[in-house]
Amino acid sequence: MRLAFIGLFFLCTTIYAKQPAVTPHGVETPGVQTLPYVIDGNVKVFHLIAEPVEKVIYNGKINLLEEFVKKNNRYSGPTMKLPVEIQKIDGWGYNGNIPGPTIIVNQGDFVRFHVSNHLPEPTTVHWHGMIVPNDQDGTGGTADPVIMPGKTAVYEFQIVNEPGTYMYHSGFNDTKQALKGLDGFLLVLPKDGVDLASSDFAIMLQDWAIPEGSEQIKYLSMDRNWFTYNGLAAPNFPVLVVDEGERVRIRFGNLGLMSHPIHLHGYSFKITGTEGGPIQESAQWPAATVVIAPGETRDIEFIANNPGLWRLHCHVLHHILNDTSYFAQHQKNGIFPEGGLWTYLYVKPAKDQMTRASE
Template identity: 30%
Template sequence: MRGVVPHSRPLCMRTARRSGALLALCVGAFAAGGCDREPAAEAPTLAASGVSQPAGWADELAMPIPRDLNPDPNVLEIDLEARIEEIEILPGTKTPAWTYNGTVPGPMIRAKVGDRVIVHFKNSLPEATTIHWHGLRVPNDMDGAPGVTQPPIEPGGEFRYELELRDAGTYWYHPHQDSSAQVGRGLYGAFVVEDPADPAVFGDELVLLLSDIGLRENGDLLDADTGGNFGDLFGREGSVLLVNGKILPTLKVRNGKQQRWRIINAARARYYNLRLRGHRFIRLGGDNGLAARSEDIYNIVLTPGERADAVFTPADPPGSSNVLRWVPTERGYGSTFNRSSEPMLAIETVPDPPVTPEPIPTELRTIEPIDITNATRRTLDLTIDIASTVEMGINGVPYWQAKPLEIELGDTEVWRIVNNTPFSHPFHLHGFFFQVLDDRRVREWKDTVDVPHESELTVAVRFDERPGAWMYHCHILDHAEAGMMGHLVVRDPNAPTPADEPAAGGHRH
């Protein structure tokens, strides 16, 4: 492929090599019962760190909407610029955030199934970037993987993205070039594809984009290498929790009046486990639209990159208040060490009389199981090599040494994803949806799924269209940069082999 990024190991690998001895020492402590260092990645939130917040400080949950440049009702055409902007995240301070159109998060892109979206993108950052449309099944050359599907967009460069929206669901967009740093500085935004046929009984819709950011008390970004603390192995978390770019915003609700929450985890490493005292949720689906049926749940758990679609029915008395909280999630050795829950969203129930909620249907849509009778079977073993350095990979090989998977157009494959490491890994596949082969799960289409530590799961994928090179990787972005990613090539047997196919390790995540 033209514009392939020259072979180079990512920044976090260079950091890991400087501090490998410390990391190896801490991991060696597993057998002895633990490591006496608190994980840096499991950083305390701002409230826990002692930084003061004005009582009741909050802002609205509304996210900016980009101006539509096209009069055609079936075409959304927008300008999107990545640039550094001084914005207020901590009250009374300015942060030099990396933004889309000057805001964190970037503007919410919203369209309907069947629409065409045209994005005129300009890179005004001091380094190269791209945009990956996370979860969307887009043309191969629009996927935003530099060195695999497109050249990186250099500073001052422009690129025109054209997307055909085929699938309803909750998606998001973010860089795929040095993504841990760029996402960590604020580059991400929501992308919702509506299905006009969705039942109205789901209630008023609210998009909640969850993220975190590392900030000093003066508002400066905590952007430097972490120096090899044991917590780096979990991925680097920010010190400030955000909902739609705000710290502890307030949502006003009415008792009994349902809301449909579309929730996006846009953090580069943090798992979100959400709980609301005295409430349950009705889960409608996740990554790629509605599931086959709804289910009652009492907490919502999202890995980095994953999404949830759920109905929230306020049940608190009129005039009362509650708090949606982030709760520590067990995702590997030491992941809940010295941690407590943190407030995410203040919920105030207005004094209006309660209303009677509508019943939510159990059966939502028909999703036929993928036929795996003649499927090709593979094992993808998520691995970590910790000696004097830290190197992650798949099947024992880091990305820059791996060969692509060869898949013929029209094939179905079953992947057994094995995680014998002591840390959980969210697995993300570009360009295609998959089904998790587990009878205990509600059937749905996924593009991101958690593979818990010391366990495995099996997924089925149908490669029935869109030939070309596609990425798959751990969506803890530091893990991807450390080598836990790969790419596959879907070949059309009736088409000539391209001369500019990406080489192994051509992509810099």
């Protein structure tokens, strides 16, 4: 019996070892759902709904970082509280969220997108970075028609791009519609699903101008005072948790108005991809900060060989505050609580991967 068990163990181990490294968790877009699809013949069929969305970007309460920070390390002196308990935005999004759901496809797929317009004005969807036929580019009024309010249109094409991080956003009245939240990720995975990274995260960088006491997005204002990862301002954005030794990929996208130099502590990483596709290995250079300009995506990869709780944040230091305009007006020399484009990477030490923070 014991021998049979041991034999089975080795058989299983052998079979497992012969399998290619498949992403065990898939790509995670923290706080954002993945868009489901149905199969019609050899086509993956998706449904996007463009609609008004009231989004809570900061709830004033839930600190998702706290459980990872040792009690002794927490600063307990006088702090500056935000003037708001909750910050909502009266935006436009897809399928009830800002950003819209993450679309995940495989290279070579045939895809069809039904897009329903529940907005009070025409819209389209542009597939950002995707190599599509001209009349599927979602540039309504030029290469293809607009989708009128109450109507549904269909986009259909084959995924010919290399695996990588791409995006989608409104392509009609873009300045208003994309900046009110009509955007999301479109991720292309390898044809066979084989991937070297075992933890894989997607983070959309967003900046907003919202007057104090308001939920209205001033999309023509450059006074950007709220900043979000996937529609969530710190400390409402979750900590990214990985195991020591894993190969980690973090994909960043930016469809806002500001460039964001995102800095990771404790690591030297490689920039492995852009919105144009993967960067060949010989052209990748090491960095600890990666700038993502509007319209760009950047993938970074590294081996998580340095355990601990590491900051992952924008280095435009105005962008790690919630409501900079409030602080500028009322608290010029205060102690500012962490906010905006800020979270942590928690690399679980190999010795205690069964537990989280040792506290």
